[in-house]
Amino acid sequence: MNFKQKKDRGLVTMRIMIFFMAMMLTSLNVAADESWVLALDKDQLQIFTKTVPDSPFLAVKGVVKINATLEQVAASLGSDNECAKWRKMCKSTRVLARPGENERIVRMVIDLPWPLADRDAVNRIITERCGETGRVTLLIKSEPELYPDDDYIRAVSDGRFELSPISENATQFTFVMHTDMGGDLPADRINKRMPEATAEDLNRLRMLAEAR
Incomplete structure (x- = not known):
């Protein structure tokens, strides 16, 4: 050879x-x-759930096609200094710090139905952009030890928002979130309602973006 x-x-x-x-x-x-289990599939919107080790609360993932540009979807997400119109459980939100150009620390108060006590969450949000694909990702990392507030039970919430261009006027939005509400909450009740509540939020986001 x-x-x-x-x-x-x-x-x-x-x-x-x-x-x-x-x-x-x-x-x-x-x-x-x-590991994700399909919980809901309708109108170009899919909702998945999965169990999370050492937590009674399920993680949720939503994937929706939005007939709007990536910029229109991004603008509809909100400013972090006021509740986004698409998030029903948001009672108030405020930027507490900006450690970097693409990084901010945000506090959100979560509105729970009576007689449940409202929660708050403090998250570090980092924005990443992929130049090759145009995808924009918002990484959401809980910072439960920062800015304590004795008026609320502190929730721990981690996840990401992902905006991926499908075409010039269409965007895929992916929502992934796991929130441990803390305290004495009926996890079964929260988990049962989660797929439909997430679908309602994402449908509101889609309507807001497509109306721009």
Whole structure:
């Protein structure tokens, strides 16, 4: 076997290895996605839930197609200094600090129905932009130790908002959130209502963005 044949065989072997590695990574990603359970699917909107270790509250993921530009959807999300019109459970919200150009710390008061006590949450929100795809991601990380307020039970909330352009006038919005409300709350009641409540929020966001 000459040098060229050895080189060609080596390239073929490498390509096969890369192919199988890619297949393994794809399988791992699919397995991770399978932990989400479809709870609702209608009008180009899907809601998924999944269990979270050491928490009685489910995580929720919503995926919706919005016939609006990414900029219109982003503008409809709100400013963080007032409750976004699409989030029904928001009682008040305020930016407490801006540690960086694409980073802010936001406090939100969550309006729960009587006789349940309202909660508050303090989150660090980091905005990331992908130049290649145009996708914008807002990473939401709970900061429960910051800015304590004895008037409220502190909730712990982590997740992300993802805006991905589908076309010039269409955007996919992905909402992922897990909130542990803390205190003595009936988790079963919250979990049962969560898919429909999330769908209502995302439908309101879609209407706001498409009306711009």
